[in-house]
Amino acid sequence: MRLQFIHLGLMLGLLPMQSSAASAVPAKAPGAYAVLTSVPSPPRAGCKVSREQGGELRAALYASDTAACPVARVAADEIVLGELARALEGSHTAKGSKASRGEKAKSMDFSPTLDRVIDVRLLVLEAREMGLTEQPDYREAIEGYRASTLRTTLQEQAAAGARPDPAEVDRIYKGVVKQWKVRSVMFGKEEDAKAFRAAVAKGGSFDALAKAAVAEKKARGGEPGYVSVKEMVPELAQAADALKQGQVSPTVKLEAGWVVLKLEGVRYPEDAKAREQAKTQSLAAQQFKAVRKFHESLVKKYATVDEPLLKSIDFEAGGEAGFQALAKDQRPLAQIKGEKPITVAELTAEVSTKFFHGIADPIKEKRVNPGKTDAFERLLGARLFAREAHERKLDQDPAFLRKVDGYDRVLAFNTFVEKVLIPEVKVTEGEVQAVYEQRKGEFTTPQMYRLDGLGFATAKSAQQALEKLKGGTDPEWVRANAEGRLKPGEERLQLQGALLSVNTLPQTLVKVLVGAQPGDYRLYASDDGAQHYVVRVADQVVPSVQPYTEVREKLAREVEGDKVSAAIKDYAARLRKVQKVDVLITRIVG
DSSP states (O other): OOOOOOOHHHHTTOSOOTTSOOOOOOOOOTTOEEEESOOOSSOOTTOOOEEOGGGOEEEESSOTTTTTOEEEEETTEEEEHHHHHHHHHHSOEEEEEEOTTSOEEEEEEOHHHHHHHHHHHHHHHHHHHTTGGGSHHHHHHHHHHHHHHHHHHHHHHHHTTOOOOHHHHHHHHHHHHOEEEEEEEEESSHHHHHHHHHHHHTTOOHHHHHHHHHHTTSEEEOOOEEEEGGGSOHHHHHHHHTOOTTOBOOOEEETTEEEEEEEEEEEOOOOHHHHHHHHHHHHHHHHHHHHHHHHHHHHHHHEEEOHHHHHHOOTTTTHHHHHHHHTTOOOEEEEETTSOOEEHHHHHHHHHTTOTTOSHHHHHTTOSGGGHHHHHHHHHHHHHHHHHHHHTTGGGOHHHHHHHHHHHHHHHHHHHIIIIIGGGOOOOHHHHHHHHHHTGGGGEEOOEEEEEEEEESSHHHHHHHHHHHHTTOOHHHHHHHOTTBOOTTTOSOOOTTOEEETTTSOHHHHHHHTTOOTTOEEEEEOTTSSOEEEEEEEEEEOOEEOOHHHHHHHHHHHHHHHHHHHHHHHHHHHHHTTSOEEEOEEEEEO
């Protein structure tokens, strides 16, 4: 049995091992600090440390000016405080202790987290010594990350000055919250609807004609009220949006009949959430425009595009053979200052990446040429952004280099685990079945009920309705005629015949339902006594244990994850015997 191990949190050493108990995430308290045994000499940027009485070296745990302080060394490789702090945000344990000055404080037990970070670093060094990080696919992944990170950084810089456009925000906002006050009338026959609309057009009163149509049972009418776009079917929302106040719509065909609307008013109620969403949407649009404008400026700055050649390329001419010929075509499509040109062959390769199952059918179906422009813009944009990033020396920026270094370590660790450890991990059916037997209680489905209910304002009204139902009165008659019924929308308990788990029902209701069988009625009162219900058990599903086949895959992944975790710790323990590991931190207080 082979399963893919993809517990990335564990691989990064940022989450507890699966057997570890969960712990609270530490807050970024400004008073939290690490006590170090030494600091770099000479002093370095990003490692600001205070020396307290007694010589204790303190560094703020969550601060940019202390993030570069070393907390451990693995061979010649450093683990810094910022890395440990990020790991602690994902997993930590806290124990009460007394700080160095005698004050009562909480001291984090950082050792398990630091040990995992060290284990990761040991396996990264091993991956490099084994040459895993020199493989072509590995280097390609690193270069791809470098390029995408530089591109993202430039895009963020280009979009940094973008702001939501107030007019656009207002337009988006009004489109979302807009409500129409409409009077509507629905006809069962199209000819009646058209006759009504024609009579209104000739000057007849909409209200009077609607009342007459309803009285003649030709139509159904509704009282005017404000409705939003979410509450209207799309056809009616579109019709209402096209009207000015006082105007009447043409006949609108719906599945249930033909409707004519009269618009009596429009309003835009205040909705803070909708306004924020409109601002977000407008900001995104403005950022896109800014990045697009920046892209166009780079084209002018660095590139010369052969527009006639680009326009002439037909990927669908000559079938698959014609496409393969273009895949070898070295004519330059775009010249870029200081860079190799983009060729027809490169564009052809970019276009082909969209079609995983071959190019023959897409050519026949005319699906290849439409992607030409986007593919060219992707290619050109990637090259131009890389050129500009180099010009701005973004590839030498310390923050960028830290990102690449971090990604390199993650990839090296994952590669080692996938290529060295996982192939040696075997999971047997017997092991998975044993875990199932040990944890069978976790896989028991809860009791479930399908319930119907009627809500009442008083216990007396509910009791009277219950007696009528038990006496054989039709439930629908009781629903329509019982006194004291709560108005629609007032019932807090929404049953409506759905199959509900006892885990989602009020526990006081669960107690009332104990022993009930399908067809039984029960009285139930809300916890505050304000509402009373007659509840009928329409159906129930008794608790049952999920069969092994249903949970096997999930358990097998967990068993494999535990084995890989153990393999990581075991391999790292062996490496600790041959690699020098120094811990430069004694405790964390905060």
